[in-house]
Amino acid sequence: MDQKQSPQRPRNEVRRLPERGVYDREVIHAILDEALICHVGFITDRGPVVIPTIHARVGDILYLHGSPASRMLRTVPDAEVCITATLVDGIVAARSTFHHSMNYRSVVVFGVPRVVTDPDERSAAFEAITEHVLPGRWTEARQPNDREDKATKLLAVTIEDASAKVRTGPPGDEDEDMNLDIWAGVIPLGVVAGKPVSAPDLKPGVEMSEAALRRTAGGSGTSTTES
């Protein structure tokens, strides 16, 4: 088996439209890194629950964090989870409504999370989570103190039982529809960051965050003084 590919076990096998299934580890990592949030599925005594949350990847490990009191973080250690991250890249408008679709990239990761207690691993994961959402922010902001560290539960899932599913390109219409006078194509979609909005109680004279400027579309990276 190619070392760069996830093992194709029955559960992570992409069942429908197998041509869209990709198992390349780099593809899986890239999708997880680009997605700002993921959706975590777990089983409660009343059925399945799916919760959106922030994640970050370090190597082959996916980290989730939150309050120790959160239902998700109380429920999932030592229980199976499914973590799904999805990027929506476009609306696929076919000649037929039937062949309308989305262009997207998604990753599904299965695993049993472990609670992370090692101080070094925790610190590296907290940095990764902050940097995932806003690259460059870890060194700009005040880093966690002991009280905040104690107030954060950290879970790790090894990215092993995982797969990606990708759709790209134009619509796939029926041959019989190709001569219809109906436009077909793709409307590209993307997430765009607007101009940073300073907190109303920002200390006068504090400079705009370089990380925020870089994150913003068309952000020049030039410092501006906010007051």
Next chain:
Amino acid sequence: MDQKQSPQRPRNEVRRLPERGVYDREVIHAILDEALICHVGFITDRGPVVIPTIHARVGDILYLHGSPASRMLRTVPDAEVCITATLVDGIVAARSTFHHSMNYRSVVVFGVPRVVTDPDERSAAFEAITEHVLPGRWTEARQPNDREDKATKLLAVTIEDASAKVRTGPPGDEDEDMNLDIWAGVIPLGVVAGKPVSAPDLKPGVEMSEAALRRTAGGSGTSTTES
């Protein structure tokens, strides 16, 4: 109980940060309508699975559709599902890394889907799904024929056991951090549609879709002839 609110049963109760939990039916509907996709969680014999898919709402009913062969659509009728739709509105950059967060709006719907077989309900749901993704497209495109209708499984979930969770506004930093020389604020995020890309095999002379133009940011709605 206010008729406009979902019943607050134990499962849909927002446990953490209750100030972010909202149960207003109009808020729940608006989030479901704005979200292009949702994530459906269901239980398989090997654990929880979360799959992204397109949805549409008609009144108090949420529709999901797909191939009769899809694992999700084979698994979930008569079994509990959790359908979660999330809109990411901004990155919340606090002075402390601990208080970094996201502005978002999410909805969680619990239910047991039923398979929709009634022809009128099916047709209305297919229209709603097409219109959800691309308003105005249903009447532009070729609508489903009998073969396509048979090839589409349609599930309905009543939006009853549901809740929304919303975070808006600036970061909530600790009092002791307010005098730090660290920028704090929000970087707004939104989904933007680019210029429609015509299919390479588009019939010469077919006009650009009005629906696609309206969907595109800055789209004027003016027809242009593509070739």
